[in-house]
Amino acid sequence: MADFYLKSRLTMGTNKPPDNSNVQKKFDMSIENLYRRNRRFAGEIRTLIHKYVERLVKIHGKDFKFKFMNFCGTHEWTTVHYGIRSLLPENIELVAGPGCPVCITPSFLVEHAIKLSFEDVRVYTFGDAFRLPSVKPVEGAKSLAEAKASGGNVAVVYSFLDALKESNDYLKDSVFLAIGFETTAPGYAIPMINSLIPRNMYLLPALRLTPPAAEYAIMEAKKRSMSSINGIIAPGHVSAITGAKPWDELSRKLEIPTVISGFEPLDLLLSILELLKMILKNEVGVKVEYRRVVSWNGNVESLNAINTCFEVVDSPWRGIGFIDKSGLEVKDTYSNYDAFKAFSLDKPNRTSWSDDSLSGCKCTEVILGLAKPIECRFFLKVCNPSKPLGPCMVSSEGTCSIWARFGGYLSLKS
Ligand code: SF4
Secondary structure (H helix, E strand, C coil): CHHHHHHHHCCCCCCCCCCCCHHHHHHHHCHHHHHHHCHHHHHHHHHHHHHHHHHHHHHHCCCCCEEEEECCHHHHHHHHHCCHHHHCCCCEEEEECCCCCCCCCCHHHHHHHHHHHHCCCEEEECHHHHCCCCCCCECCECCHHHHHHCCCCEEECCCHHHHHHHHHHHCCCEEEEEEECCCCHHHHHHHHHCCCCCCCEEEEEEEECHHHHHHHHHHHHHHHCCCCCCEEEEEHHHHHHHCCHHHHHHHHHHCCEEEEECCCHHHHHHHHHHHHHHHHCCCCEEEECCCCCCCCCCCHHHHHHHHHHEEEEEEEECCCEEEEEEEEEECHHHHHHEHHHHCCCCCCCCCCCCCCCCCCCCHHHHHCCCCCHHHCCCECCCEECCECCCHHHCCCCCHHHHHHHHCCCCCCCC
């Protein structure tokens, strides 16, 4: 059954869009049963994973580690929440890469937002960024939550559209702290194009792109650690926008296989199995496990909207610094929505950039997949989900927060 399923779901890295065969439709109809309840099927995939590792160990030696990196906080959540690591042979190591937008939002943007909130500019934010700590305090506040507690003008919203509706009635200046990856960017671009943003609302963009960060993290792992990354588990929702193509290019450039994965536990198990198969065949390129959502070219309308409003630029990542062509800035044609211009806010460049990691913490290493949260001396001592010290402890997608709540290496056997 597992092989039949794999044939129906995975598509090779070719320029052809995935075909919608009857087999595919049949499986999509029973997706709920398959993904949520099918323990027998999970067992079959697990057995196959162990068999493939046995074959690979014969080639590479019993001590060889297959290190796979994910680039999505939700993948890490699924991995930890469902105990996926405990189902795998010891030769497989799953590491979390820079896949949480809150964790990588630079401190200077939080500091700008806090400062504006004290100048009676209403700052709208998502709930997780509300508690994101800055490195430097601004008028005594080190997060938007602390700013609000001290009288800052901060409003937590569930979506950008909610902020648009509210600011329309508010009439005074307001700013939206626009964090996110490729998945979130169209949500800002489409209202800009359609003139749905009220004249009193500006964007403070912290939009970042995942494939350049994935390349950076993998190169850093190569430089700094003994073992390289052997496979990429690429983010399904980001790829719904970008398509599979950029991951295929990256995979071929770095010469390691990539599987774009969905977020259910069986999605991840299937993606790990497929990476092992690709390694055994010495294959590079991308395969799409999350075929029910991801196409080769992505969501062309959303990509066009992003390209219309934003420019790809070298951008700073929290604790890491600048990564080439890894962020989005508001284009000049839409500069009337740009908070940097409206409020003459400073923007660092490579020369003026100063490290914004917290002294003594392991946030940068955790973000790059070079350390586990438990290796940080602050983990669950002075840094915990109710009182986060570093950025990875804030969001439900942050690696430290996930490990703190569910236990990163909790074994089903123990
Ligand atoms: Fe950073 Fe806290 Fe995680 Fe340490 S435990 S790496 S300080 S978020």
